[in-house]
Amino acid sequence: MSASQEKYAEAQYLEAEQYQAKTRSGKIANYVDQRVGGTGMVREFGKKIFPDHWTFMFGEVALYSFIIVVVSGAFLTFWFDPSMSTTRYSGSYAPLQGLEMSMAYATALELSFDVRGGLFMRQLHHWGALLFVLAMAVHMLRVFFTGAFRKPRELNWVVGASLLLLGMGAGFTGYSLPDEVLSGNGLRIIDGMIKALPVVGTYISFFLFGGEFPGNEVIPRLYSLHIFIIPAMILILIAVHLFMVVVHKHTQYPGPGRTERNVVGYPIGPVYAAKAGGFFFIVLGILCLISGTFQINALWNYGPYDPSPVQAGAQPDWYIGPFEGVLRLMPGYLGPIPLEFNIPTPWGGNSVAFPVLAPMIPVAVLFLGLFIWPWLEAWITGDKKEHHLLDRPRNAPTRTAVGAAVMTNYFIMWGMGSNDLIATHFQLSLNDITYWSRVLFFVGPVIAYILTKRICLALQRKDREVALHGHEAGVIEVSPDGGFHERHKLPSEYELWTLVSYEAPEPSEPRTNAKGKVSRTEKFRTWLNKIWFEDRVEPVSREEYLEALEHSGDHEDGAPKSLEAASSGGELGSGRH
């Protein structure tokens, strides 16, 4: 073992016994410390530095809303009975009295009407769940667009993606529990999708529902997934996620004084802890306000589940929207040709429900892409370096463009999930919305990619412009010889550093393998690499910068501004060009 491990000397042993803390909290701390050794942790974490930026709080929101959902959910379990055995409703809600329904629905109604604060806690639980998934999604977008998933954080990105999936699973299993018409039809859709899976689908459906849909079994099974299995997995993954954040230390935005080898920020104690702790109460407070004032899932309006009725204009929770939308998007027929077909076999033939299977493809690609993205990008760019400084999204134009394309695709699917409401609210033809969305599904991402890339490059050029010639001050000067020019305010060295300190590599040449040949995969990689890097805006070089300074110093009043003044900024440097 290493030398850092000291021997437990006799003297130390006695010393530990003799130490007497002076304050009361010191005594308590000493008691705990002598038994579990907390001093090391306080020393490690008490003044640990966390970089501060408003975009870093989405992950916090996700964590806090998860805690809120767990606590409010635990409250609900004391009354909710996830049973499909039947009862005749006799609670306070008159319109449903005397109706035959499952215990699950009856107790969900009891929670809403006959438990004081039950409705509030139900709404808090539901709103909290929506916020949980939303915060995770936005957090993930932040991580993506700033390149925070790069080495050494790839594995933590995968943990995060798994958390997003699990969060949606937790949401959907909970959504289905009250056993009313709305969620019952949601389950029916899931059943239809499962049955479409080739070979195994029919049996998976039987196993899930304990036989034929809907049966007597599914609610208790979803309940055990919802309150035990999925939350336990989420809890474990959150622990892993946070552990890795501590191991890696947080990323930081590029800026003056920040490097790949340091962390600039506030210590946990007291500032960061106070802000983060206070923020928990703010998230909880906002969720309480929403839950007290905005109704969600008024399940007494739907009635007990029955396979016959259905509501028009039913929408799933927001995060299921894209999957619902892409189901609506897919045509069942291409002209007269049905997309559903039979594979002829000796035993008659097997059916392939392509209109149901096809929508699963973009969803599968989306999630697969999400999971492998860190490695995919590193492979294309050939970047093997550790990164602790984030990218400004404009400085990674292709990544930002890919992200925007995927988001566009996602939002078109999402919007299609509400195509009926869009049609009724905006007096549009439902069929036309659907036809156009089918086109946009393919064309939209391409447009988004091109536009985003151009915007990024334009922003980079703008940065160059500012670095070399300063901000337009909005002041027009007339020179003695009658010429007009605008004054420019040169950026401070701190701002300048942010503008010029980025990398814009050129496309790389194909690498040869051990046999001295360029493999087919390498050719493909080089092609992707070219697409990735060919459009680039070079960061301002030292020569360019000095030349520009020279130029701005060469002022007609005959008193060249010193380079120092020009670069440290604050004053108005008048540049002409």
Next chain:
Amino acid sequence: MAEHGNGESGAVVTAGEGESNGYAIDNPGLPPHRPRLADVDEKAAKRSERQVATLFLLSIIGTVIFFVGYFAVARMDQFDDYFEGMTALRVQNTLLGVGSALAMLGIGLGVVHWARTLMPDHEIVEDRKPLRKEADRAEAEQIVTDVIDETQIKRRPLLRNTLIAAALLAPLPAVVLFRDLDTSEDFGVERLRHSLWAEGVRLVRDPTGTPIRAADITIGSAMHVIPENLREISGHGERLSEKAKSVVLLMRMNPDDFNEQIPGREDWTHEGIIACSKVCTHVGCPVALYERHTHHLLCPCHQSTFDAAENFKVVFGPAGRPLPQLPITVDNEGFLIARSDFTEPIGPTYWERGQTDPEGDFPA
């Protein structure tokens, strides 16, 4: 902090802690710290203190509002009129929400304001450490190698191979254990082919269960129908499962409106009365909307649209198959009855749907 070089030298900035990296300038280091008002003006600090305390007081008021909402508003079951009860519930829910929101936001905003205005705001620079030290790596690698050597697993392939075989097989019982997730007696896909409909089963209204006299149905009307024998099924879940396969939509059209009928279906309707499965062939939602002028049926979930006048063929949306038609006729008393079960499995497509029925009911 950064030192500024002099202009003539050509070096723009000489950074104290920056690195060059070939950028236009060197990293200038952290910008100088700018004290906040509360740092330099005791009055401003006092003001912040008062603001924070006010927020904490607001939180206390919020908690009081919560208790008022909880105890002062009567529970719903204490009202005779349920509308009044609903109003009380709404008031209570709002008070609980606003009260707890105030209680939480008061604490949260107070603490954050405290941290932002009064706690130190000096940015601190901390060095990152490499994730692993080379010495540690070498040591760890040695440990792993030693451990593997000590097990002798490399020298004794018999142990390794039998262990692999055992480890691969051992989880299988855990998978098999889940076989009885399907609790039904007749395991298999055949049950998806059959519904409660059979020759002579009366069509009755959903949910009242009253039989339907053909003469009572006016042209243009539609109704939700279940088989009369559904009520004989005992058990809520069993009944729902049977109902999920046998719900039917019945409508009466002008017989002239029918387009070409599929051969063999000529006697499946009765004087313009036509019936089909209400379960969408897409993913199984109830096809609940009927538009009498176009005789289109619409599924509100994914908007698959079927044409009742043309053998329920798909005219829009994601469904890949027409709705199965239920052959109907009338009995001696003039009530509608089924001529047989559906002649194909209803509802969403499943893998085994196209297989030949062993009982020979449906030709493939």
